[in-house]
Structure formats: C-alpha cells, structure tokens
Amino acid sequence: MGMFEKAVDDGSLRNDIVWNFAWQDLTVTIKDRKTKEPKAILAHVDGYVEAGQLCALMGPSGSGKTTLLNVLACRDAAPGAKVEGTTLINGCRPSAATFRELSSLVEQEDALIGSLTVAETMRFAAHLAHKNALTKIERMRRVESLIDSFGLREQAETIIGTPIRKGISGGQKRRVSVASQLLTRPKLLFLDEPTSGLDSAASWEVISFVKAVAKRNNLVVIASIHQPSTSTFHLFDKLLLLSGGKSHYFGPVEDVGLHFESIGQPIPMYTNPAEYLLELMNVDFSTDGSVHSRLDDIHKAWVQSPRSIELSEQLAVNVRNSYPLPTFKPSKRNFPIILMILVQRSFIKSYRDVVAYGIRIAMYAGLAILMGTVWLRLRNNQDDIQPYINAVFFGSAFMSFMAVAYVPSFLEDRATFVKEHANGLYGPTAFIISNFLIGIPYLFLISVLFSVIAYWLSNFRPTAVAFFTWIMWLFLDLIAAESLVVFVSSIFPNFVVSLALTAFANGLWMSVGGFLVQPNILNVFWRYVFHYIDYQTYVFQGMMVNEFAERTYNCDAGCHCMYQTELASECKISGGGVLDLYGYKTDRTGEWVGILLAIVLAYRLLGWAALVIRK
Secondary structure, eight states: OOSSOOOOTTOOOOSSSOOEEEEEEEEEEEEOTTTOSEEEEEEEEEEEEETTOEEEEEOSTTSSHHHHHHHHTTSOOSTTOEEEEEEEETTBOOOHHHHHHHEEEEOSSOOOOTTSBHHHHHHHHHHHHOSSOOOHHHHHHHHHHHHHHTTOGGGTTSBOOOSSSOOSOHHHHHHHHHHHHHTTOOSEEEEESTTTTOOHHHHHHHHHHHHHHHHHHTOEEEEEESSOOHHHHTTOSEEEEEETTEEEEEEEGGGHHHHHHHTTOOOOTTSOHHHHHHHHHOOTTOSSSHHHHHHHHHHHHHHTSHHHHHHHHHHHHHHHTOOOOOOOOOOOOOHHHHHHHHHHHHHHHHHHOIIIIIHHHHHHHHHHHHHHHHTTTOOSBGGGHHHHHHHHHIIIIIHHHGGGGGHHHHHHHHHHHHHHHHTTSOOHHHHHHHHHHHHHHHHHHHHHHHHHHHHHHHTOOOSHHHHHHHHHHHHHHHHHHHHHHHHHHHHOOOHHHHHHHHHHHHHHHHHHSSSSSOGGGSOHHHHHHTGGGOHHHHHHHHHHHHHHTTOEEEOOTTOOOSSOOTTGGGTEEEHHHHHHHHTOOSSOHHHHHHHHHHHHHHHHHHHHHHHHHOO
C-alpha cells in the first residue's frame, strides 16, 4: 500500500494528479544598509519542477539560494524584504492554507529531541501531523513504511542522541528529519542544505533515499545545496544555478555540461561539475571587474538560450492548463489531544534526558547537603539569628539562581517547536502550557528533596506546618525561576545569551529582594522599579515569616539582647522583632502567594508573546 492514498470525499490529497510547482519572475528587494537604496537579492528567477523530480538550488555563499528557498516555501525572505513574482502549483496560485497543507520544509539544523528513539520521533510526528483523524493502525502503518523507506529499521529503537548519550549518525538524523516531515503527506518538500555537515558518503545516502521516496510518491523536492560530490550532484534531476541573485542556468542536470560548453565555458574532464560551477559563479575573491563581466555574459547567454526560452513557454502552457487545487481551511486540531501528546513526549524526554532534570536533581541534592552542613544544627540563641537569616536567603536565592541549568533543555524544546509550528502542527499556546505542566512534578520533587535534607539539618522551626510551608515557598520559587528561563530564552534563543541574561536577572533579584539591603532602606528607584516585581522578594518574606513569626531566641548570658522586643524582661527575643527590622507583616501570606503566581503567569505570557512575535 502506497504512503499516499487516493482521494476520498473527505478532501484528502489525490495521488493521480500530475503535480507540478513553478515560480515565475521572482524578485526580492531589500533596503541597502549603506546607501539606503533598494537592492535586489533575487532578480527575475524562473523555474518549473514536476512530480517525482529533485531540483537543486546551487550557488556560492550570498547567491540568494536560501532566500529563494524561503520564498518558494512561503516563509519570510528577509527582514523588510519586498517579494514580487508568483509561485504556482499546477498552474494555480494557492491560498496560504492550501500551500501549508501541500508543502513541508526541512530546516538545515536537525531540530530533533535527542532523548527519543527514531521510532518514537516518528510516532509523535505522526500523532501531531494529521489534520484528518487516522486510525492507530493507519498511523502506525505510515510510520513503519517511512522507517523502511529511509533505511532506518535497524536504528528504530536507537535514541537520536544527546550531549551525554551517543545516538544515530549525522546522515541518519537527516533522514529522520526528512521522514518525519513526510508524515504530513506533502506534495512539495523543501530541504534547506540537507547535506550540511555530512561527508560525501552520508550526503549521497540522504539524497538517494529522498530521491527514491520522491519517485515512488510523486513528490516535488526542491533543495538548496552547497558543493555536493559528483555522485550526489547527479542524483538531482534539475539544477537552478544562482549568482548575485540571478539565474545562470535552469534545466536538467545532465544537460548543464552541454549548455556551458555552448557558451564557451566547458566543464573540464575528470572534474566535479558542481565544484567547477561554484568556482565559476563565485565573485568573492575577484580583484578586478573581469569576474563580474564574465558572470554578466553567462547570465545574458542563459537568458538568450533555447532552454531559457523553452522554460518561459513551459510556464505559459502551465498556466493555460492549470488544474484546480483542493480548497483547505486552516486546520483546527483538538487542543486537548495536542496538549496531551506534547506532555507525553516531554515526559519521556524529562526522565531520559539527565540534562533536563536529572543533573538538576543531583545538583540541588548536593546544594541541600552543602547548606545543611554549613548551617548545621543552628540553636535558639541570639548569635544564631543572623545565620538563620543567611540560611533562608541561601535556600531561596541560590535555588532559583541554579535554574539557569534549564536553559539548554528549553532551547532544544524551543527549536523543535519552531520547526513544528512552521509546518502548522501546533501553536505557542500548546507548547507553553505543556512545558509548564511537565515541569511541575519535577520541581515539586526537587523542593521536597532539598527540604528533607536541608531543613532538618539546619534546625529550622521543627513543626509539620512550618516544614510544608517552607516546601510551598521553595516550590513557587523554582516555578518562578524556570518561568524566567522560559521568558528570556524565548526572546534570545542563544545558549550563551540566555544563560548570561538569566544569571544577570537572578543577580538583580538577589540584590533588591530584601536580604542584602532591607526593603525599608532600599533606594527608592530600585524599590519601586524592581523590588515589587522580584519573585525572590516574596519567597524571602514568606520564608522569613515562616521561620521567625512563632519562634523565640535566648539573649546572651548577661541578658544583653540584640533585638529589643516585648520578651526582653524574660531575657528572650521574639522572632517578631526580627521581622519588624525588615518591615515584614505576618498576615500577608495569601497576598504574597497571589503576587508570586501572578509573576509566574506574567513570565509565561511574555514567553508566549515572544514565540508569537518571533516567527
């Protein structure tokens, strides 16, 4: 049974249609940064690819091939770019919804979840991909078919690979990336540098598998490619050669040698034709105008060539013989089901990927032992009041600071989301909610583990209510800290930048949270601008009230009390006197919890907004 079934009344794609994809007179202009004048990065580019064919977009760096691929795939060409020209499927201009239904783009980077196996990656992709409901048997049949088609049967139960655990090879990762996109049953497949980072053998392997699947299922495949080997180059059916945003050849790969020979630029024998053509198109190392002049002559020769004229006629015929496209409405998926799938996938990742939570659990356990042994068995004497305060600060501030360890895990999740969202599988809302839900049990476990070790070793207030209140504050602290990571990393999806900014933010929160400088003497700017939006402020207040509100401390042997309270006559210090020094009230726990939850919600909403805005 083929991977793409024949049409039925539900509007599914038809395999008996002869699909083709054409682009005509594509021009992309941007404003030049220096001159502020319009600058063409693509100029009047044409092309035509039929079902079952692979077309290579090739050219030196800066030639415009990535811009062209983005335009063809209906993605943003460049910031502020103006796009002119038309793209046609079967001679018709598709709507955005129809184009999204018929096409899929595989990014240059393999945005895969490293802790999932190949089979799990494919199964979750199948669950998310299908707009029209499929039975479990049909879905599994499609997954198994693609695993076999791409030669991944032996690696089906092998993980993709993480920084700690070795997985499949680079070529196999590329095959998984392509195969997972084919689960949406596209008729147009766009590949951005599918052989990037692979050796010649792995490159040939990836393209040969794509070619076989394209032939079998009548796919139009368009790939940007850089410096392929001779054997890989000849796997493509058509070639579009670009330089300076202009076409210098479009047609069968097998005829490229004849064309360049006819214009006085023959490809030398025993030379990789792709390498020769790239060198011919490259202007980066020219020291005079001769190279530009030569390329102008090659471009003019191409425009006047019989094959270019034939392409123009073919495009005209294609429009005259257009075939009406199916009409698709924007897909409306069952949100709870999507959310459940994402949570299930994240759960598998969370317990397998030690970087996500395993290392953090070990790190927090070590931090708890450190805290419990440094502040070991503090007493109820006035000399230990300040150490108690220091321990409260350490237990809250440094726990939230260490949430920076979540940055790499979230960036991996974000990369997967960007790829899947671009292909219309789900939106930022489902991603943000699933990310929040999967973190709750782990953060609660961390809070309990840390508290069981550190709380009793340090001899904090020894009651069950106080212990569980401490856990509550620590849990909310960690949720807020992880929400900060989500917010910052959504805006700046770069490991070093996200790590630095999150660490800086936590340092800022430590400074204005109330411990290092008491709130009632904190500079008014820092107090009113940052203190009240600092989640560590409310955690520190809550923990301080939890520890000191109902506790008393002994003054020294001579009844000299560090804090003057109503118990001074008894040679004791009331914990309320410590709270008075900071200006903390004892009846505002519910208010502080509400504010803390609002801060968590704000971070998550801002992270969601960043994902919506950053396409």
